[in-house]
Amino acid sequence: MGSAREVLTAAASMDGLAVEFGEEPGGAATYLETGEPLVAGALERFRDEYDAVLKGPVGLPEVRKPDGTEAGVLGGVLRNGLDTYANVRPVRLLPGIRDSASPIDYVIVRENTEGLYLSRGSGVRNERAASDQLLMTRVGVERIVRFAFETARTRNGAPGDGVRRVTCVDKSNVLRSFAFFRDIFDEIAAEYPDVEADHRYTDAAAHDLVADPGHFDVLVTENFVGDMLSDLGAATAGGLGTCPSGNIGERTAYFEPVHGSAPSIAGQDEANPTSQLLTAAMLLDHVGAIGTAKRITGAVEAAYADGSVRLNPNGTPTCGTKGVTAAVLSRL
Numbered sequence: 148m149g150s151a152r153e154v155l156t157a158a159a160s161m162d163g164l165a166v167e168f169g170e171e172p173g174g175a176a177t178y179l180e181t182g183e184p185l186v187a188g189a190l191e192r193f194r195d196e197y198d199a200v201l202k203g204p205v206g207l208p209e210v211r212k213p214d215g216t217e218a219g220v221l222g223g224v225l226r227n228g229l230d231t232y233a234n235v236r237p238v239r240l241l242p243g244i245r246d247s248a249s250p251i252d253y254v255i256v257r258e259n260t261e262g263l264y265l266s267r268g269s270g271v272r273n274e275r276a277a278s279d280q281l282l283m284t285r286v287g288v289e290r291i292v293r294f295a296f297e298t299a300r301t302r303n304g305a306p307g308d309g310v311r312r313v314t315c316v317d318k319s320n321v322l323r324s325f326a327f328f329r330d331i332f333d334e335i336a337a338e339y340p341d342v343e344a345d346h347r348y349t350d351a352a353a354h355d356l357v358a359d360p361g362h363f364d365v366l367v368t369e370n371f372v373g374d375m376l377s378d379l380g381a382a383t384a385g386g387l388g389t390c391p392s393g394n395i396g397e398r399t400a401y402f403e404p405v406h407g408s409a410p411s412i413a414g415q416d417e418a419n420p421t422s423q424l425l426t427a428a429m430l431l432d433h434v435g436a437i438g439t440a441k442r443i444t445g446a447v448e449a450a451y452a453d454g455s456v457r458l459n460p461n462g463t464p465t466c467g468t469k470g471v472t473a474a475v476l477s478r479l
């Protein structure tokens with residue numbers, strides 16, 4: 148977050164854009180202090196006062212609730228609290244990371260407010276069995292599918308064959324809820340004759356995202372499936388440290404890296420800040436500071452392209468967090 152704040156401030160000032168920061172504590176540390184995952188009033192301030200929200204990773208794996216789930220996780224609090232129904236996760240292979248026979252440049256549009264994760268906090272568990280429930284609603288599926296088709300129409304970047312397409316990723320061969328999702332997808336797809344409608348079962352999608360990533364442009368899927376596939380996609384593009392995301396609603400949006408907090412390397416100048424930097428660029432793009440967003444994305448790309456930033460096999464940058472920040476700052 149420190150790296151992103153520095154780069155965002157520098158890029159904005161080059162474009163004459165004044166940025167005022169507020170800070171809202173949240174996550175596992177806040178939960179340990181106060182018993183709540185987010186400071187009081189923050190949700191309302193995110194909605195009513197800030198122009199944009201940049202979130203850092205906030206979990207601590209050992210901080211658990213009695214039911215065994217992680218405490219201080221803000222996923223449900225923010226996503227359902229702000230109704231940011233579209234989780235937009237671009238996966239793009241930056242120059243110089245590795246060779247790929249098939250181009251990697253697609254966007255996973257993950258439904259963010261229902262699906263299996265709506266069961267968060269309300270599953271049942273006893274000594275002998277446990278169960279969580281998946282819910283899909285017509286309103287929920289329609290709006291995420293429309294969002295995906297709009298994204299295919301407007302996004303920069305394209306799949307290997309240049310065809311604008313949305314791939315519906317579901318398990319409709321097994322589960323009714325996914326058959327419902329797919330039927331609604333087909334209905335909405337008819338409203339977008341200029342965009343190809345495509346289908347993959349979740350397992351085949353996982354296979355093809357590795358074997359033939361160049362096929363994909365925009366993928367739309369349920370919450371839990373999108374969570375898994377976005378980590379898989381990140382692994383093909385240099386690791387979780389390179390992938391940004393945005394949580395978008397009608398009224399509010401917040402932006403965060405796809406990865407978690409990695410407490411074992413916190414403060415050791417090891418973490419890759421690239422995903423948080425590209426996340427800052429996504430945020431700027433969303434609020435209309437498109438030039439400043441491009442300035443940051445361009446600087447990140449240049450730093451990878453000329454070899455100033457290289458990654459170790461575990462995804463950490465050889466030049467450290469500060470080295471990446473410096474390389475990007477000097478290329479803005």
Ligand code: IPM
Nearest residue numbers: 206220221222223374405407
């Ligand atoms: C993500 C994360 C979250 C999720 C966790 C931390 C709740 O994995 O944003 O992908 O499951 O959605």
Ligand code: MN
Nearest residue numbers: 374375378405
């Ligand atoms: Mn995840």
